[in-house]
Amino acid sequence: MKSVFKFVFLFFSLTTLAKAQTPDISPDHEMKRIAYSAKDGIEVFAEASNGEWCKDILSLKIFAQDDTTFKQKPLNALMTKVAFVINSKCPSAQQALVDGYNENSLVYQGSAFKQSNWKTEKGTLKVKIRQLQTAAVNADKEKNDSSEKKWTTPTNSKRIVAYIDKQSALEQRIYSKNKSCSILYTTDKPAEKVKNWFISVGRNSCADNLIYGRAEVSVFNEKGNLERTLDGYFTEGRFTGRKNLNVVLLNRYGVNKNQQNLSYLIDSDTDLGIHYIGFLKSTRNPRTGHYSAWAGCSPFTIAAVTENEELFLENTVTNNILRAAESFADIFCYGETDMKFFATTVPRGVPGMDMPENSKNNATDNIIYSAVLKRKPGKKWTVVSDKTQNLARLRENTRKAEDLREHQLMMADYNELTKSDYLGRLAYMIGADRIDNFPAMLTACAVIQKPVRVNMLVKIESLGLDKAWVNWPADILVTQTSGLLNSTGWFIVSGKLRLMTPEEKKQNKVDPLTRTGVLELTSAANCEQDACSEVGDLIGLIRKRHDKPEWQPYHDPDLKKEEE
Amino acid sequence: MTKSMWLAVSVLILLFTACGFFMVLLQKDEEQKNIHYFLTGNRLNHAVSYQDVSLSFSDSFILKNVAVQFYSFPKFQNETAKFILHDYTETNGIPSHLSFSIKEASFSLMDLARTMKKSDEDVIDTLASFDPAADILNHPLYALLLSGCDHVSADINGKYDYFPASKKMTLKAGFSDKCLGKWEAEISFNNISIAQQKQLPLMLKHFLIKGSPLTDIKNFLKEASVSSLFFSYTETGLIQGYKHYIDTLYLRQPNTPSPAELSNQNIREIISYLSFSNAHRQRNTETAQTLASFIKAPKKITFQSKQGKEVPLHILRGTFLRRLTDLLLRLDTSVSISQ
Known part of the structure; x- marks a missing residue:
């Protein structure tokens, strides 16, 4: 627990309220950096007006070097740290719009609420609603001090000659x-x-x-x-x-x-x-x-x-x-x-x-x-x-645009996957960056003396009470399996890998001189075939990932052969 | 013998014993002073520490429980049970012969990796993207760890001979560890001047107290040529451990060939690589096939150069691996394995 506070302290001890402007943010919007981590390559900005960023509905912009930051778990982990800053510097804040940028492109839109401990929710619809609520709140404020004489043109709007x-x-x-x-x-x-x-x-x-x-x-x-x-x-x-x-x-x-x-x-x-x-x-x-x-x-x-x-x-x-x-x-x-x-x-x-x-x-x-x-x-x-x-036309256009975009994404996946190896396809199957090697990651655990987050292809040999044993690629103990693993066989598992302690070795009758690990499970994807060899079917893999069972690539060499 | 004679003999024995005891004490004190002067004179007194010093009946000089502090890795823990200097000879003030052995030189490779690591992220990234072939030379320590060797407790021996008149030098070393295996090497140099010879102890000294012996190595090998080379490795688990790592890396299934073993394509690549150094295709093919056989069933592999060959080091060009390949082939080195 102490180390958690230490990490949080380190993360935010460097936090300054220095003014920072990023290239793709409108110059009308003043941005204040409220937190950053040089180690993780993350900066968190809050939109401010007249130097004040604290308000009922915050507008946060997160710039990260790694776009995996905006996956649900890392983002929630990040937000728990950002929450320290918000709760201490702006206790009146109730909601936040969260925009995520990677390489200066908007890659994530979501919102977070104080009542749910600032956990993020993905989706542009809610973001839009919240943004509109922000406008309504601002308008209500103006309405409250309301007489016509007090009303002025919106701030920052440039004068336009009719x-x-x-x-x-x-x-x-x-x-x-x-x-x-x-x-x-x-x-x-x-x-x-x-x-x-x-x-x-x-x-x-x-x-x-x-x-x-x-x-x-x-x-x-x-x-x-x-x-x-x-x-x-x-x-x-x-x-x-x-x-x-x-x-x-x-x-x-x-x-x-x-x-x-x-x-x-x-x-x-x-x-x-x-x-x-x-x-x-x-x-x-x-x-x-x-x-x-x-x-x-x-x-x-x-x-x-x-x-x-x-x-x-x-x-x-x-x-x-x-x-x-x-x-x-x-x-x-x-x-x-x-x-x-x-x-x-x-x-x-x-x-x-x-x-x-x-x-x-x-x-x-x-x-x-x-x-x-x-x-x-x-x-x-x-x-x-x-x-x-014209809404029917609009809906159709939107659907077509979405279909086209999805098709382009799927084609990009297809082209990428034709060049990637087996492990690359496994990683794609579960939406991870990579599939890790057990000895390599166990060595990393031993060197850095900390658990390491991993995704691995394993064969579950037996199941126990909230635990399981892997017999391939090595003998590994898997814990916290309840609700995630209910059968033996091939799985791609994700979680935190750590070294097995001497006590655990004694309990599980493992040779004390053997270096082995314990995987604290967070997710598991069941393979359909041995060693998930279904990833050999590239089109099937992409169809499944995008939930488009009818999809066909433009230039599918296998289909050409069939036609011939 | 009378009672008084017995008494006299007993007193004499007692006196001799006391004298012997005092002589050993004085000699030990003298040796300690010598060691102290040697270490202080060479500014090694902060780098080398020991618990005890003694002289054996065979005149071997023994240091016990020695620990060395390396400039580059000050926190790197190591301990040597015994350092024995068997023989040391000087000719006209120049060291001409030295032999030593080390018993149970122990250190943790994992501790060394921890000492050398830049950051946690760097460790994870390096190991996650580790290339089992190319990274053996780039990250040899990680390669050893991935083979399953965490700890070293080795017996080491070394021998040095130098002939100032003929400018010849021979270095011989042996290393034996339960996990890292048994290594033996012997190399003979020609054209090593007295000035160059002096770079050798400097190299060791600078490695300990400055961290970088590169300049000394270059000075030592400048204008030198290799006239003979011998190297052997006897497997105790290192290669098998590394093969197991490669098997897991490439998701080897039970009852399928190990991806760590050299395929025909790999053998052709090795032959092609060797051909850039020497076009002797048959010998290159034999060498590559011997390597493949060794990797398939590792026991003992020996590299032995042909007599009468001599290769000046300054003519070698390219990467470390290319230079080494060039050297071996120019020396007509034969590779053999024994089961």
Whole structure:
């Protein structure tokens, strides 16, 4: 036990909270190294913001020189050590996203939970859900201190100048007399006329020549007559009425003369590759010819723009994305009871989203999923209708892509195995790096005076109570066999090999001068034939490993012979 | 004899015995001083320790319970029950003859491996990827351990003869251990100058106190030539142990040929290797087949060079194995096995 603590101490005594940046991590994400082992070639980083990595849901990135680190057992062993750091430095953490990198490539995604002692669970689905929960938690925090005035654009998002579609956007810039201030005014009046219009500004000082925030602006026409008074909030010079929107505007365009559009960036989820986009509309009053203030509520329309269509194949992921959208509705349109959600591959031009429902601009191919949500005041949102479009095609594409990838992997295995020897094939059969030689590993045990983890082909001669005897390749005692070994014969066994102690030699009537070992069993794979000679059937071996009984390699020489 | 005569004789015997006893004590004291001066003078006093020193009736000089501390492996434990210097002669101040024997030189090969290891990972990696052919020369210690030899308790003998006038030197050594087997070797050098001869004790001394005798070996063998070579090995379990390791490495099944034994393909490879040194195909074939027979049923193998041959060492090129092969073939060495 002492040695365990010693090892843990050694492992983490070198731990420093030095800042470290790795090449494939976005520079927006600050990373703090929380643990490392030079001996094992492992570094553990936690994602941080403003220098603080400790939060409710941690985002850990593990860089290992050896990709076997991300196998379940070594990873859990590693996490028990990382848990020392988390529990001591960040006791408030409850969950962690775990990304594993080998040679700078993402090779593992999983999550870990405090309640299960930080044991990892593999799988991208859970990771995605957790990531979405992270977003929801962040959004909830913003919601709690919530008034519109306090809300600001997401941190780290770069300022984007809205792209103005000059063909369809009916927009003119009108300056104050001294040219120090201006607004972007929606009107269908001719530009020649409007260029002689001017504004007077009250209760505001301009920034960058445009009005932001609360202001009272009087618009005068070319004759000097008061055209209109705009009393309320402005975003980048555009009048939003009573709504103070401090957002990043993306696109300014019109559908026709009567509907003018603005889109703005709500948030970007870099992990999932989703941009959340909101829409503002300004409609023409046919009676007065004036356009309304820009409005994005009633209903609140939000689009999740992504190229990761596969996200919406999973209901749980879709629901979590909807939860994120609901939280954005609370932020941008607090108290609103109607919402329209679109998952699309394009940020504009979708019927019902920013185009009229009956629009001829048919971009339905770009819709992945859409939903109408409603709620009663103070209640939760419910989906009253939703539409999944193109999901069948998506599923088929995904399946084909997965099949292709698996086939490529299997072909790679096939090509590799044709060059490997018998031991290499045995190792492949059980998914190990190598099959070990007993005398060599026993010698290693004796030299380093520690147990060594091994995978060996053995022949079990007899079984006992929680133990067994091997008679090939040598006489070896196997312990902890309950539930793993229930018959004699050929097996590939894995476990910790150590030297047999003098007491054990006496108990088991082994010559005291003989150097032999004890294998503490952790897993055993039963051979179908003597010495697992079934590995001679290469295709069968690969089929079994990938669970694809029908698989055929492209260039199978055996099959060619059969055909001939 | 009268009573007084008996008394006188008894007193005389007693006096002689006392004198003899004091002489032995004085001589022992003298020998201890000599040893001490020798070790101190050669700065070996920290490297060699012993428990007792004595002189036998045959004038052999005996050190008991000797331990040697090696510079490169300071923690390496070893013990020698007896070191006996049988004979030592100098001609004009130059050592011309020396013979010695060592009884029960004991040390653990496992301890030596532990002392020499770099890291645990290195040990595991080296042994996991051990090549049973090539790594005999790269990691000879592991090869011995894999053969099952953990501990050595050997009897060793050595003989040195040097003829300054003819610049000839002969070295002979024997080694016998329960696991490592019985080894005998004898080599004769020509063209060893007095200056070169002096490198030999320096080589031993530097090995003990500096760890690296390479320069001394080079200086010693510079311009030397080998005129005769004899080597024999008698199996006691070393080869069989190594064969067992190879059998397990290549998953040998019961009642199948051992993969450790040389196949026809291996024999052809050896012949081909030998042919690069000497094109005598028939002799090369015989040598390879003799080696194969020995590996199949190891008992005793002998290498004996032909008389009248002489090979200057500086003409040998290549790796250690290539140089050794060249040397053996140039000396027309015959290989024979005895059952």
